[in-house]
């Protein structure tokens with residue numbers, strides 16, 4: 001019996017020992033777990049305390065449950081544990097900030113949705129206002145129920161201040177740009193005004209220049225005309241003197257050549273009566289003598305013509321001016337000149353383009369002189385086109401244009417031909433007496449000089465030739481409509 005009891009007791013003791021051993025084992029295990037838990041909590045706290053962000057977490061009522069060292073420092077606490085059980089209103093933030101934080105907490109927990117990147121202000125324990133970028137995420141229990149929130153925040157004060165500074169600088173820059181643009185606008189405006197003034201002044205100077213150069217041109221023109229008139233006057237006197245001196249000896253030459261021809265006729269008759277008594281060479285000599293005498297008479301007559309023209313030039317009696325229809329006079333001159341050329345050369349054909357202004361009417365002029373002048377001008381044109389036709393072997397048909405136009409107080413008459421034209425050097429000399437480019441017998445160079453006397457001096461008109469050598473020549477003349485005083 002005893003042994004049975006002992007055995008049962010022994011078994012119970014054994015059981016108890018085993019239970020104690022297992023209890024000891026479990027206690028050791030739980031101590032290990034607890035130490036590991038402490039360790040990992042410490043590690044977590046260490047990590048949280050060393051990250052640059054602030055970290056905090058709150059329960060369902062927005063009461064702080066924990067935070068890291070950074071948050072504790074901002075909140076003015078020495079250690080993170082001191083936060084436990086505190087609410088935002090007890091911390092250094094302003095009332096407004098605290099209310100806002102709690103409002104955000106309520107929304108995150110109510111919606112069960114994280115709210116990230118909230119930029120908000122925070123007043124720290126030392127009274128400084130900083131700017132933080134906060135993230136708030138809801139915390140859940142094992143059943144998925146929201147039990148609080150976890151918040152992380154980063155100090156972005158320097159960034160915000162930089163942005164603010166940037167904004168301010170930008171605004172300052174913009175206002176400076178505005179001011180600059182205003183200055184630029186004003187500058188442009190004054191520049192435009194300046195340019196306008198410069199333009200106006202330049203225009204004024206150009207106008208003055210224009211006036212000056214036209215006055216200069218008029219002056220040199222007047223000077224040229226004066227020199228020309230002087231030259232013409234002295235040449236006229238010389239011409240008159242020479243012509244007068246030559247007139248008498250030339251008359252002798254003409255008269256005696258005439259007489260000699262008559263004597264030769266008598267001699268011919270006498271010789272015919274005494275055929276056979278006179279040796280044959282005498283007959284030949286008499287024949288040659290007759291030919292020579294005829295030549296002397298011909299050339300003497302030509303020289304007489306020249307002398308007559310010269311005398312006409314220098315001693316022309318002033319005619320009486322009468323109102324004369326100008327257009328018919330011009331047509332007459334053209335026809336007369338053309339017929340003259342046609343008589344000498346039947347093959348000569350000229351296309352005449354007439355463009356006479358009916359408004360021209362009557363002009364006060366000395367008809368005989370003016371006819372002589374335009375006849376010479378048209379003769380010159382006909383001569384030139386005929387020569388050009390010869391040179392070009394008919395490849396350019398001769399043409400002549402004659403026009404009249406009423407221009408203010410004057411009539412402008414243009415005679416143009418498509419003949420030889422004239423070089424600029426020769427053009428300067430065409431009004432000089434005895435200037436001619438024609439071969440002896442075709443011209444003596446007094447035509448245009450006479451025209452000048454008639455048109456410019458006698459009638460107060462003007463004469464000017466335009467030409468391109470080998471292409472055309474155009475004589476532009478004007479005659480005043482009103483009677484003018486004859487220049488001396």
Ligand SMILES: Nc1ncnc2c1ncn2[C@@H]1O[C@H](COP(=O)(O)OP(=O)(O)OP(=O)(O)O)[C@@H](O)[C@H]1O
Pocket residue numbers: 376380381384417419420421422430431435436437438442443444445446447448449473
């Ligand atoms: N239409 C013209 N085309 C080309 N040259 C011309 C023309 N008219 C005049 N000339 C030039 O001007 C020169 C002078 O002309 P101007 O009438 O004074 O004398 P001219 O005709 O030579 O002789 P004349 O005393 O017989 O008229 C001419 O020899 C010629 O060289």
Ligand SMILES: [Mg+2]
Pocket residue numbers: 376379380443447448
């Ligand atoms: Mg002539």
